[in-house]
Amino acid sequence: MIPMGKPIMGEEEKRAVIEVLESGMLSQGIKVKQFEESFAHFVGTNHAVVTSSGTTALHAAILAHNIGAGDEVITTPFTFIATANAIRMTGAAPVFVDVDEKTFNIDPDKIEAAITKNTKAILPVHLFGLSCDMGKITEIARKHNLLIIEDACQSHGATWNDKMTGSFGTSCYSFYPTKNMTTGEGGIITTNSEVIANKLRKIISHGSEKRYYHGFVGYNYRMSDVAAAIGIEQLKKLPEFNRRRIQNAEFLNNHLSEISGIIVPKIDAGHVFHQYTIRVTSSSCVSRDKLAEILLEKGIASSVFYPLPVHKQEAYPEYNHLSFPITEKLSKEVLSLPIHPSLIETDLLKIVSAIKEAIIK
Numbered sequence: 001m002i003p004m005g006k007p008i009m010g011e012e013e014k015r016a017v018i019e020v021l022e023s024g025m026l027s028q029g030i031k032v033k034q035f036e037e038s039f040a041h042f043v044g045t046n047h048a049v050v051t052s053s054g055t056t057a058l059h060a061a062i063l064a065h066n067i068g069a070g071d072e073v074i075t076t077p078f079t080f081i082a083t084a085n086a087i088r089m090t091g092a093a094p095v096f097v098d099v100d101e102k103t104f105n106i107d108p109d110k111i112e113a114a115i116t117k118n119t120k121a122i123l124p125v126h127l128f129g130l131s132c133d134m135g136k137i138t139e140i141a142r143k144h145n146l147l148i149i150e151d152a153c154q155s156h157g158a159t160w161n162d163k164m165t166g167s168f169g170t171s172c173y174s175f176y177p178t179k180n181m182t183t184g185e186g187g188i189i190t191t192n193s194e195v196i197a198n199k200l201r202k203i204i205s206h207g208s209e210k211r212y213y214h215g216f217v218g219y220n221y222r223m224s225d226v227a228a229a230i231g232i233e234q235l236k237k238l239p240e241f242n243r244r245r246i247q248n249a250e251f252l253n254n255h256l257s258e259i260s261g262i263i264v265p266k267i268d269a270g271h272v273f274h275q276y277t278i279r280v281t282s283s284s285c286v287s288r289d290k291l292a293e294i295l296l297e298k299g300i301a302s303s304v305f306y307p308l309p310v311h312k313q314e315a316y317p318e319y320n321h322l323s324f325p326i327t328e329k330l331s332k333e334v335l336s337l338p339i340h341p342s343l344i345e346t347d348l349l350k351i352v353s354a355i356k357e358a359i360i361k
Contacts (some may be wrong), residue, residue, distance in 0.1 A: 005178035006342040016229035035228040043166040045190040048198035051225035054153040054174025057187030073125040076106040093230035100322040108136035121147035128153035129274035134160040156180040159270035181234040183227035244341035245273040255352040275340035
């Protein structure tokens with residue numbers, strides 16, 4: 001079976017974990033601090049604060065900016081539900097804006113129409129490893145005095161005009177096993193603000209700056225030293241992981257771009273291909289779901305990200321009546337194929353052959 005994702009763990013990660021286990025300092029020790037410093041340097045920000053997941057990173061980041069009940073945060077309905085959940089968890093309301101059909105990212109030309117007197121922030125999601133149009137989004141945020149909180153959970157190493165995602169505002173990453181780099185589970189928040197960084201450290205540690213003294217009700221969102229030790233080694237490998245993902249995407253594009261009914265992703269500068277997502281359109285002789293079924297029969301995994309947009313989820317009944325046509329169209333067409341760095345050419349050829357056999361009659 002060719003899996004959708006396959007974390008690459010080497011001897012470096014194993015040695016790093018053993019070093020932590022032997023030290024006896026398993027929680028908030030020197031590895032956490034080292035990982036935070038290394039990741040901040042990589043992204044190009046002054047500070048980074050590690051957390052237990054990408055979701056907790058988003059929640060803490062929104063809280064750190066005093067966003068809560070009565071406030072609105074503009075984001076996309078075409079994302080993993082954690083994006084919207086993190087907003088809701090603060091008491092604020094997500095306000096959805098449809099996406100661009102070619103990039104899958106929030107359409108910046110539709111953002112201003114969604115701004116109200118209650119809007120406090122724009123939360124763009126760099127979906128599948130491609131940066132949003134941060135030029136336009138930054139301009140809108142400045143014009144309306146809004147915060148930018150980036151969901152960079154899928155864009156480790158991605159850039160917009162050579163500027164790293166995660167450096168445009170307060171930004172959040174996930175280190176789930178299928179991401180471009182992993183800590184097993186974990187997240188991180190990047191920021192240039194010392195004030196925000198200090199507040200984040202209290203939020204993720206029960207509202208405490210000094211042990212057993214709590215200024216407000218916070219959370220236990222901390223990362224362990226074991227996870228941080230893995231992250232340090234994974235970060236060193238991230239550029240090579242991303243290079244291989246891009247190389248795999250180019251290979252697939254070269255072989256799939258001429259197939260009728262298939263739309264391949266554009267390989268924009270700065271795209272790091274957390275996912276390689278094609279569109280199986282109505283002009284294809286097989287449906288998206290049927291193609292996924294055929295691939296599975298041939299030992300090739302695939303996934304649909306995302307089959308049901310956030311605004312149509314049962315968990316968001318008050319949004320179910322809304323319509324975002326591009327998002328709803330894409331949710332019926334998208335199919336993500338294996339793209340991870342562990343793939344070899346024979347794997348890629350098998351994927352190509354299976355798709356061509358299914359569609360080209």
